[in-house]
Amino acid sequence: xxxxxxxxxxxxxxxxxxxxxxxxxxxxxGPNGQGKTNAIEAxxxxxxxxxxxxxxxxxxxxxxxxxxxxxAQVHHEQTGLVHDLEIVxxxxxRRLLRDxxxxxxxxxxxxxxxxxxxxxDLQLAKGSPEARRRFLDRALxxxxxxxxxxxxxxxxxxxxxxxxxxxxxxxxxxxxxDSILAEEGSYxxxxxxxxxxxxxxxxxxxxxxxxxxxxxxxxxxASSLGEHTVEALMxxxxxxxxxxxxRGSTSVGPHRxxxxxxxxxxxxxxxxxxxxxxxxxxxxxxxxxxxxxxTLQEPPILLLDDMSSxxxxxxxxxxxxxxQSLQGQVILTSTHQPEHLPTILGHRRELVLQRVHxxxxxxxxxxxxxxxxxSP
Amino acid sequence: xxxxxxxxxxxxxxxxVGEKTATRLAFFILRQGSxxxxxxxxxxxxxxxxxxxxxxxxxxxDIEVCMICADTRRDPNLLCVVEQVQDxxxxxxxxxxRGTYHVLHGAIAPLDGVGPDDIKVKELLARLSQENQEVQExxxxxxxxxxxxxxALYIQRLLSPMGFKVSRIASGLxxxxxxxxxxxxxxxxxxxGRRLL
Numbered sequence: 001x002x003x004x005x006x007x008x009x010x011x012x013x014x015x016x017x018x019x020x021x022x023x024x025x026x027x028x029x030g031p032n033g034q035g036k037t038n039a040i041e042a043x044x045x046x047x048x049x050x051x052x053x054x055x056x057x058x059x060x061x062x063x064x065x066x067x068x069x070x071x072a073q074v075h076h077e078q079t080g081l082v083h084d085l086e087i088v089x090x091x092x093x094r095r096l097l098r099d100x101x102x103x104x105x106x107x108x109x110x111x112x113x114x115x116x117x118x119x120x121d122l123q124l125a126k127g128s129p130e131a132r133r134r135f136l137d138r139a140l141x142x143x144x145x146x147x148x149x150x151x152x153x154x155x156x157x158x159x160x161x162x163x164x165x166x167x168x169x170x171x172x173x174x175x176x177x178d179s180i181l182a183e184e185g186s187y188x189x190x191x192x193x194x195x196x197x198x199x200x201x202x203x204x205x206x207x208x209x210x211x212x213x214x215x216x217x218x219x220x221x222a223s224s225l226g227e228h229t230v231e232a233l234m235x236x237x238x239x240x241x242x243x244x245x246x247r248g249s250t251s252v253g254p255h256r257x258x259x260x261x262x263x264x265x266x267x268x269x270x271x272x273x274x275x276x277x278x279x280x281x282x283x284x285x286x287x288x289x290x291x292x293x294x295t296l297q298e299p300p301i302l303l304l305d306d307m308s309s310x311x312x313x314x315x316x317x318x319x320x321x322x323x324q325s326l327q328g329q330v331i332l333t334s335t336h337q338p339e340h341l342p343t344i345l346g347h348r349r350e351l352v353l354q355r356v357h358x359x360x361x362x363x364x365x366x367x368x369x370x371x372x373x374x375s376p
Numbered sequence: 377x378x379x380x381x382x383x384x385x386x387x388x389x390x391x392x393v394g395e396k397t398a399t400r401l402a403f404f405i406l407r408q409g410s411x412x413x414x415x416x417x418x419x420x421x422x423x424x425x426x427x428x429x430x431x432x433x434x435x436x437x438d439i440e441v442c443m444i445c446a447d448t449r450r451d452p453n454l455l456c457v458v459e460q461v462q463d464x465x466x467x468x469x470x471x472x473x474r475g476t477y478h479v480l481h482g483a484i485a486p487l488d489g490v491g492p493d494d495i496k497v498k499e500l501l502a503r504l505s506q507e508n509q510e511v512q513e514x515x516x517x518x519x520x521x522x523x524x525x526x527x528a529l530y531i532q533r534l535l536s537p538m539g540f541k542v543s544r545i546a547s548g549l550x551x552x553x554x555x556x557x558x559x560x561x562x563x564x565x566x567x568x569g570r571r572l573l
Binding site for chain 2 (some may be wrong): 157180
């Protein structure tokens with residue numbers, strides 16, 4: 001999958017800017033506060049239909065404007081086709097167009113598949129379970145388009161159920177919504193469980209390779225349910241109903257689960273050092289990328305926001321080495337001077353460069369790397 | 377208030393009609409002249425005054441028992457439960473269904489404050505509890521949305537103990553379509569609902 005071009009109109013601080021990334025590595029460079037992250041976010045939105053950071057939709061539109069638009073031209077290697085993807089924001093509403101035809105979110109997603117890696121991700125192993133559930137959900141949404149519909153239905157049915165609990169509605173009414181929660185929830189549980197099961201051995205291997213010396217890593221999907229069947233979830237929802245009625249919310253289901261990392265038998269979020277956290281997250285992102293490449297049978301686009309400020313030189317090179325072995329396209333932001341980038345990244349092919357300054361984007365320039373650099 | 381502005385405001389209350397369309401409609405009405413306006417006004421008043429619920433199936437009708445319920449050629453063993461009159465009409469267009477109907481006029485939607493008592497579930501139960509009724513199978517043809525699904529499940533749990541055969545309308549690929557162009561969610565649903573040949 002290749003992003004050929006992305007154009008932002010009145011999005012965040014851009015009036016009208018175009019990113020034309022290269023085949024492999026592209027860098028958006030400039031001082032802080034110029035719009036580099038906004039550009040990454042715009043591309044990410046086409047892939048995930050949600051911003052990188054939680055924000056009101058209105059805030060995506062440049063202040064003083066009615067509309068904002070993000071257009072992306074994407075080449076799919078599998079089919080050889082180029083698709084035009086467009087998101088138009090107007091107030092709180094959003095329209096999605098695929099090849100100039102309005103489509104639903106489910107049909108829009110998959111047009112561009114991207115994995116993002118931002119400084120916020122470094123909090124993943126430490127922060128709230130919600131962030132880790134979101135990681136799983138985003139990974140699954142890329143891999144299976146129906147996951148979104150299931151997750152949306154689950155969310156809707158749960159909000160309905162919580163309202164019924166608060167209203168002390170009849171058991172018959174609650175049972176009807178419990179059945180839907182059990183059906184959709186079981187699908188989510190199974191999808192997440194399978195994903196973690198598939199990912200774990202690869203993640204452990206990757207983590208050991210990065211860490212040196214690395215403690216023993218264990219990864220598991222920590223579920224409030226032993227079994228992930230519809231019946232098991234239904235039984236628990238029924239059993240927990242009296243408690244749920246008192247609390248006015250649903251106490252069991254995939255929305256309560258967590259992805260747990262353990263180092264030498266202790267919880268990583270309590271035990272791990274700063275360096276171990278970084279190694280873990282780096283390994284996790286790399287494995288996500290590899291797995292997605294396998295599922296899609298072509299590499300997704302990797303969006304890196306300001307990573308070299310967060311990872312040390314050796315890890316940055318490891319990251320790029322892996323990315324290059326996948327032959328994927330990478331778009332990154334950096335505050336470094338452009339001439340230093342090839343050395344920092346250990347990059348041996350040409351680099352496409354665009355400078356970001358106060359919401360404007362300079363035309364793409366090729367930065368050739370004169371001689372082969374030492375391999376990492 | 378300016379009569380034209382008032383007309384535009386009233387027309388703007390229609391679902392899916394914004395100020396622009398309301399203005400266009402208002403000017404259209406004015407251009408047509410007073411006879412058209414009187415016709416329109418009378419049609420609106422007459423419809424609202426005369427149309428009510430069918431005593432049996434809750435379909436909209438201007439007579440006590442609607443045409444479908446009154447039709448003796450209909451199969452009294454089959455009863456199809458739908459959310460809206462529009463759904464009944466859609467099923468009628470297929471000309472494949474010869475049973476009777478029950479219109480709920482909504483679905484259970486807790487977030488919108490709609491409970492079972494706000495839709496015609498009581499009427500359905502009352503109708504099915506009558507001694508001389510002949511229904512054998514109840515087909516739940518509510519929408520495949522969360523609310524429609526929950527409404528179907530709710531009704532199913534009430535009817536099964538009463539000894540009725542309860543079925544749910546299938547969902548999957550639209551007829552005459554290419555699988556190629558069907559959205560991913562529908563294809564997934566069609567695969568789940570596949571049947572042995």
